[in-house]
Amino acid sequence: MPDAADRRAEIIDGKAFAAALRGRIAGHVSAMKAKGVAPGLAVVLVGEDPASQVYVRNKHRQTLEAGMESFEHRLPVETPEAELLALVARLNADPAVHGILVQLPLPRHVDAAKVLDAIDPAKDVDGFHVVNVGRLATGLPALTPCTPLGCLMLLKDRLGDLSGAEAVIVGRSNIVGKPMAQLLLRESCTVTVAHSRTRDLPGTCRRADILVAAVGRPEMIPGDWIKPGATVIDVGINRIPAPEKGEGKHRLVGDVHFESAASVAGAITPVPGGVGPMTIACLLANTSTAASRIHGLEPPADLTR
Numbered sequence: 001m002p003d004a005a006d007r008r009a010e011i012i013d014g015k016a017f018a019a020a021l022r023g024r025i026a027g028h029v030s031a032m033k034a035k036g037v038a039p040g041l042a043v044v045l046v047g048e049d050p051a052s053q054v055y056v057r058n059k060h061r062q063t064l065e066a067g068m069e070s071f072e073h074r075l076p077v078e079t080p081e082a083e084l085l086a087l088v089a090r091l092n093a094d095p096a097v098h099g100i101l102v103q104l105p106l107p108r109h110v111d112a113a114k115v116l117d118a119i120d121p122a123k124d125v126d127g128f129h130v131v132n133v134g135r136l137a138t139g140l141p142a143l144t145p146c147t148p149l150g151c152l153m154l155l156k157d158r159l160g161d162l163s164g165a166e167a168v169i170v171g172r173s174n175i176v177g178k179p180m181a182q183l184l185l186r187e188s189c190t191v192t193v194a195h196s197r198t199r200d201l202p203g204t205c206r207r208a209d210i211l212v213a214a215v216g217r218p219e220m221i222p223g224d225w226i227k228p229g230a231t232v233i234d235v236g237i238n239r240i241p242a243p244e245k246g247e248g249k250h251r252l253v254g255d256v257h258f259e260s261a262a263s264v265a266g267a268i269t270p271v272p273g274g275v276g277p278m279t280i281a282c283l284l285a286n287t288s289t290a291a292s293r294i295h296g297l298e299p300p301a302d303l304t305r
């Protein structure tokens with residue numbers, strides 16, 4: 001028997017899971033095309049933010065690889081809010097477009113909430129519209145934010161039935177923490193959402209059979225905050241200096257201290273290669289789901305939960 005110090009968690013391979021998911025989506029897309037529906041995703045990018053440009057490029061490539069139509073709208077940073085709203089209205093009305101994603105962050109002169117609110121909820125593949133937030137919270141079919149949907153898929157793949165599990169989410173953002181809580185509640189977990197005002201964060205984390213870290217603080221959660229055998233989903237993507245790789249070099253780390261956590265947890269997502277690849281795959285899943293619903297078809301269950 002290995003002692004506790006030798007124990008290594010199973011590494012949850014999000015990259016491989018996302019590749020398989022994209023393969024299944026491509027299958028659903030070709031089945032839809034055979035019925036005369038060609039799912040299409042429109043991505044709107046305002047300005048030149050370098051990270052956003054990389055995301056948009058990757059989304060475009062993976063959308064095409066899945067057999068979907070990809071419509072890119074790149075607008076200059078000074079684009080007036082009214083012009084952006086007019087574009088969203090045109091995309092809402094365009095029958096070739098089933099999913100609309102406005103890449104965040106938007107420039108400061110644009111009211112992001114107003115723009116997100118203008119997207120037709122049936123095409124809101126980011127799942128940020130209040131109608132989808134409300135539908136998720138009340139148990140109705142919804143378009144669900146991509147990153148937490150990806151986390152849920154990884155959890156269900158590893159654990160199967162999540163019913164009764166003690167789940168702790170660290171972080172309460174609208175894009176990760178809160179929708180993650182709704183999804184885990186839907187799966188009948190006992191859910192705790194921790195945040196910067198939580199009194200005993202280490203003790204709260206130690207209760208978790210499922211620990212989801214979505215904080216944005218590099219390696220904040222050490223192994224001794226983790227219950228032995230727990231499943232750890234690390235959403236954090238943090239760039240930290242890596243002088244060992246050369247001057248000015250960086251590396252990516254999560255919100256969990258991987259090395260110490262991997263000696264305690266039952267399974268853990270790495271950074272990179274864990275949750276990250278799931279986000280775009282779930283965007284494609286949501287686009288396929290939206291196209292199905294818009295055309296009165298039943299979306300495949302393996303893309304929505």
Ligand SMILES: NC(=O)c1ccc[n+]([C@@H]2O[C@H](COP(=O)([O-])OP(=O)(O)OC[C@H]3O[C@@H](n4cnc5c(N)ncnc54)[C@H](OP(=O)(O)O)[C@@H]3O)[C@@H](O)[C@H]2O)c1
Nearest residue numbers: 147171172173176195196214215216235236237275276279
């Ligand atoms: N893998 C992906 O595709 C993906 C997608 C989205 C985000 N991310 C990453 O996930 C992380 C979180 O993103 P986000 O957008 O949810 O971040 P966010 O909006 O900044 O929210 C961070 C949350 O963490 C909480 N928090 C901050 N410091 C804390 C502390 N010391 N103790 C406990 N809680 C603390 C905050 O609490 P308060 O509410 O009390 O301030 C807040 O609820 C980031 O690293 C981001 O890059 C990854």
